[in-house]
Amino acid sequence: MKWRAAILAAGVCGWLVSAAGQQPQQNFDNVKIQVTPVQKNIYMLFGAGGNVTVQGGKDGVLLIDTEFEPLVPKLMAEIKKLSDGPIQYIINTHVHGDHVGGNDAFYKLIPKNPQLPLNIIAHANVLNRLTAPGPNGAPGTSTAEHPGFPEDEYDTPYKDFYYNGEPIFIYHEPNAHTDGDSVILFRGSDVVTTGDIFTPDSYPFIDIARGGSVKGEIDALDHILELTVPADHQEGGTYVIPGHGRVCDEADVVEFRDMVVIVKDRVQDLIKKGKTLDQVKASKPTEDYDTEYGANGADRFVEAVYKSLSGK
């Protein structure tokens, strides 16, 4: 069940490469929202696209990522089952359409309350990219027509605040999956939400066009490992909600980090040997991981690592 969801997620994610930021034409009518209790205040919701993190408590509701516009009513319905408190925070882990696609729809659905304003938070680069001028000088989309854009952006190494009885830290991970990635730590619930920096069932999509880099990706994964503290025998303790795929813990992040490091080293070695991108691809540096992370994403991953390392 979850496994199928993960594949779908990976598929959507892959499909998005060409069209990040746009609404997909895909039909969501039959998509069901799965709700997974994670730990304490935290739930993971998944329909299609990225995972949604929900923190509910005495103050209200905090959301991380919003999937796609057509799914928002269904997500809302599930959230209401979890908590009837007001939705006061939406955090976007990064700019891709399967994570910010539902922002506007949520903004419209959430009742306005001047005393409990809705804060939509993301790193400044997310807002910059969302509002940037289009290709060949087309005017950028304005926050006026998109009230759901993250206008409570931050541009410091981290932002912290206190909500639902626990501290919440939002860390900026420079140039990892994109240049606007946030990793969120719920310190009381002991849960980390990683966005697409970590996707246990698919190769990381290092979006070089949007400022991603393999070095930043690895640094970010190491930082996530600093935040996670396993209980006995390297399992449990801090739980990790990835950008796509199942609920994980530290050990899963370690596996993933090691894969990225090993592939990076292999590609680096081939570059040193003066191999071209095609030659590198042909030598299948990910062969031993393809069955786990999906061969369909391998070339894209290798290409991204190659470009990121070679600067070409």
Added chain:
Amino acid sequence: MKIFKQIGIAGLLVLTSVPGYSEIDFTGSWTPLFHEDYPERFPGPELGDYMGIPVNAAGRLRGDSYDADRISMVSQYECRPHGSDYNMRGSANLRISRDLDPVTQAPVAFHTFIGFQSAQRTIWLDGRPHPPEYADHSWAGFSTGVWDGNMLNITTTHLKEYYIRRNGVPRSDQAVVTEHWTRHGNYLTVIVVINDPVFLTEPLVRSENWIYDPGQEILPSNCEPAPEVPNPPGVITPHHLPGTNPFLHEVADWYGIPYDAVRGGAETMRPEYRKVMGKPEHVPEKCERYCDCGKDAGACNLH
């Protein structure tokens, strides 16, 4: 007959009920009156104005060193409410509510709410003890009240360090504040006595008046401190090095007051000080700052 009936009902009630509580009921919404120190309380105090404070050398130097940039640069200061002792002379409106014991209907506590930074406070009326000395402190502190006739005598401990005046004269976390609340018709009079062994040489007494003003909507404030950027190497806390604060003489010159009086201290606050206080260095022709604060019950403007 009719009269008898009424009296009779009363009589039965007296016989069948517990004696009524004979306290003043402070509950409701109140608006502060700024008929004293309006310029200090609303626009804010002049820098280096320690007049009327029995401040000691330590408190005076804290004021001299104070740089208001601290509030903008040190995020821990951004969303502070006033200490409960200062709040009663602050510039926001006040709502007082009361808790009753659900069974006996006896008053258990007064709660005060002040819009500025949503300052909330509880004054316990049920005789509970104060927490131990090593317990946490708060902006409101821990307050207990005891009635003396129509006056509520309040004792507050466990306060966080705050200001006595918003120009940096501090009140320490060791202070014990006693208050005396009384109500005359629609006027609430609050007498605040600050005992601070750290910064004062004798108790500071200030009394404020509030007017009953029901039906107000007193809103909370939503302040989120800016993220604490990890400080650059060599932590920055804005302040003036001793002897370098350029603003300390302003208030004396603006209002034609001897500098020594501006520096405050218990001895400057006795009537006989007028005989020895000396001459101001500079006396303006006429009033130039805040001369009409409160004219026609209006606001406080600089000119």
Added chain:
Amino acid sequence: MQSTIKRAIWVAVAAVGALSAQQAPPAELHVLPVQGNIYMLVGAGGNITLQIGKQGVLMVDTGLAANAAAVYAEVKKLTNLPIRYIINTHVHPDHVGGNEGLAKLIPPNRAQPLSIIANENVLNRMIKPRPDGTTQQFGLPTDEYYLPFKALNYNGEAVIIYHELNAHTDGDSVILFRGSDVVSTGDIFTPDAYPFIDVAQGGSVEGELKALTHILELTVPAKTEEGGTLVIPGHGRLCEETDVAEFRDMMAIVRDRIQDGIKKKKTLAQIKADKPTLDYDTEYYRQGAFVTPDMFVEAVYKSLTGGK
């Protein structure tokens, strides 16, 4: 005057029945529930932090040697579960003194052997011979660490131990209880006393300030700069972020004043004569306190001038 005010305060507090707290003799131990799994044990020397949960007991610091038995008895009043961890924030005897006694009192537990955690510099200093020539046998750190931080999960929450470089000493640890949302600072933070910057044992004023700033990064207040993360200092009352901010600012301001004096080529004696702590002495120096204003000024001066 002072005394009359003190009396006034005493009367005021007594009047509302906090008598016992006010009169408590120092040797007497008090337990203050903090939040989550955390308790604060006061009176044994430095403050002791207790984390008590379904697995057992973790304690931060052990007080003075003389109080070890009393501390152990106090812990036993709170739970029958074994003491599994002792973390020492630094090497001073009012924080590690109880290690030896407790190590002897705590029954051997093969399933959950006692683990004593501290930065390696604490161990390095504790194994040195004592003045009387003997060396400590029991209660030495068994689980010293040398990395920037060490993390464990105990009693259902993450516990992070951060090494603060050259702050109060060269072996300071600050402990964050992530689930309970409590920080234990050791003597880096003492709300009602000047910090004892132990320059001889690797302390420094810049390290103090960095450590205090790090504590401010770990603490997150609830609304209106209050509540949220609670802070247990090395000595003194339970605190919060803003209390640490006040202390940090005092440190920074005094540092700047002394730095200014040094720039002006003043000698230590001259700087002391300037009374750079005048406006803080009434708050941070009580009669009989360990660190006098002069000691504090001297430590800052030496730290800034490289021990000259």
Added chain:
Amino acid sequence: MRRILFAILIVGAVPALTFAQGGRGGGRGGPPPQGKAGAPVDLSGYWVSPIFEDYRWRMFTPLKGDAASVPINDAARKIVDAWDPAKDEAAGEQCKAYGAAGIMRVPGRLHITWQDDNTLKIETDAGTQTRLFHFTGQAPKEGEPSWQGYSAAKWEVTALPGGPAGVGLGMLPRQGTKSRTLDVVTTQLRPGYLRKNGVPYGANTTLTEYYDHWSEPSGQEWFTVTTVVTDPEYLAIPFVTTTDFKKEPDGSKFNPRPCTAR
């Protein structure tokens, strides 16, 4: 049957009446004793007013035109701008700032004594003024307006603010609160100054004062007077201040001196 019921009711009524009166008055039955006999607190003795608030305006003769904090109107503003101490001196009106509505704010000391069982006397050293608080309960006789006017005083009998003091279903007869407040209403005032720099009050001013006695934890006695100046002529709303007086052991510092206009 009915008769018997009434009988019970009346029996029940007796405590109700006396209880209510007792609470509302202080004495059992009849009006509460006033004057010296009824004093719930002792205000007699020497008192000093340390200047904690309004320091700039009280300790000094404020700069000409400074009416900050006083809710004056345009008519008052004209007078404030025209203030000329020389004129006041020439007119022999140096005491304009020492009238009942201003005197308690002038830094100085008070000597409070009972002139007789029904008259409380306040003497000030600043300006050597004398205020007489009459507890006779009679309306003031028509007299010449004076700096200190005529003051009718009473010990507050009940501190229940507003509301019906009656008896109703579901409520006890209001017992009131044993009040410790001295209420004083002063009229027949000669026009004077609220502040030394000529902030005026007029002939139709009514001065209402509430004297509240309290003590520090150390036992040091104080009283605070809440002063409400109502003047349709020069004030937009009543001018309300509180002034705090600290008990002194003796009169050694009581230093009578004449009014000054500057």
